[in-house]
Amino acid sequence: MTWPVGRSRVYDLVAEHYAPVYRFAYRLSGKPDLAADLTQEAFCRAQENWGQLRDPDRPLPWLFSIVRNCYLRKCRDDRARKTVAFSEEFDWPEPVADEPIGEIDPCDLQKALDDLPENYRTPLILFYFEEFSYREIADQMGVALGTVMSRLARAKQHLRKRLETVISTGGAP
Amino acid sequence: MTCGMARLLMIFARPGATELDGGEISALESHLAECPNCREHSRQGRRDDDSIARAMRAVVVPVRLQAELASQLARTSRFSLMRKIAILTLAGGVLLVGWRLWPAPVFDADAIAASAYDEVANRDGVVEWLARQNPLFSFPPRFNGKFLVACERRTIHGVTAPVLTFVRRDSLARVAVVTENQFRNLAEVATGRAAENSVSTIVVLRMAESPGVVYLVEVLNGPIEPFYNDEEISAT
Incomplete structure (x- = not known):
């Protein structure tokens, strides 16, 4: 049984990282409400499982992995979501096209990500x-x-x- | 370095990346300094990556999110603590009920005595054990084996000897099997033991069939007769 971590440490974690965690959750899910839910769930799970944090000086990768796990769990009920199909075969890419893509609208980016x-x-x-x-x-x-x-x-x-x-x-x- | 290799390394060369070692980074930089095509390719790649990264981070975070998170965490923490307290209380209750309902062990002296008797009641085994101490030793004459509860070696006045313990009701008889020559004056030993141990009866038994063997009997809290059966002995 893991006892809840001291409140001040969790609140410090929230104060320092809630914005990047929300942004990550938003980009992952594409929905503001779901991103807020995922952020909330991630911090609650972090509070419950504080002992699993391997690097206290760099908690963001841990928080992101919690967000991703929460998101994947929610996605199991949403398998009908349409995405483009990719082959897992490896090929070295040509990373840059001839023309620069210029400034990007964040909403357009989200649509492409979705x-x-x-x-x-x-x-x-x-x-x-x-x-x-x-x-x-x-x-x-x-x-x-x-x-x-x-x-x-x-x-x-x-x-x-x-x-x-x-x-x-x-x-x- | 070829342009193909340079463009491959460009994938790994970005701020904060650790995939390339110092040699690869300097080789790539040298190539970029010499090759205008690759240099332009690299610049454009950086510009595109920066552009995508800016757009990626451009997410408006709800103003009240931090306060809502703090509030939710406080509720979760309280709930979690209460749940753990409830679990511990429930577990404690179950243990308490179990402890109260579990039948308390009953001390049954008669059962324990009977069990002890069962363990040592093998008269043949006791006879063998005595014979191993000294081939002349045998079971105490007239003593009824069913009252035997223990066999052990004990030290009496500096002499180690096999001692059989018999129990009947509230009386206890201890029989030490010794030889005549183990003690300088057996009568004195008997008198001394009687004084030391406040025994009710102290008897020295001898058997005609086993010359030289002596049974030094001490009885606490009663006479010796209740321990006897009807075998013949000579008492002194």
Whole structure:
């Protein structure tokens, strides 16, 4: 039985990290209400399982992994969600196209993210959002480094294609 | 370094990344300094990544979220504590009820005595045990085996000897099996033991069939006769 951690430590954790945790949850789920629920659930679980925090100086990866687990659990009831299909085959990407994509509307970005399967969306968010290293993303998701590289490359290609379309059509993909 | 290798390393070269070692980073930087195409490719990649990263972080966080989280955590903490207290209270209650309902052990002296008797009542075993001490030793004459409760070696006036303990009702008889020559003056030993242990009766038994063997009998709280059966002995 784990006793609840001291209140001040949890409130410090909330004060310092609630914003990035919410942003991550929002980008993952694409819905403000669900993001708030996920954030709340993540901090409650963090409070209950404080002993599982391996690096107290860097709690964000732990909090993100809790958010992701909570999100995946909620997604089990929502299997009908349509996403683009990707092969897991590894191929080295060409990361940059000829034309720059310019400034991106955050809403357009979210729409492009929503199309991606979760196992492609999460590494992409972690990559851009908090500048996690490839190794950290691999650890976070429990997959091999090569798998992360492959998924990131494909997810970036998809993102670029979607965003270029949005930009070229003036916001109507 | 080729352009292909440089573009591969560009994937790993970004702020905060740890995948490339110092040598690879400096080789890539040298290539970028020499190759305008790759340099432009790298700059554009950085610009695109920065643009996506800015958009990725541009999420409006609800103003009241922090306060709501604090409030929810306080409720959860209270609920969690109450739940744990409830579980402990319930567990304590179950233990208490179990303790009260569990039948208390009853001390049954007769059963314990009977059990002890069962363990040592094998008269043949006792006879063998005595013979192992000294081939001349045998079961105390006239003593009824069913009152025997213990066999042990004890020290009497500096001499270690097999001692049989018999119990009948409130009386106890202890029979030490010794030889005549183990004590300089057996009568004095008997008198001394009687004075030391406040025994009711002290008897020295001898058997004609076992010359030299002596049974030094001490009886507490009663006479010796209740321990006898009808075998013949000679008492002194």
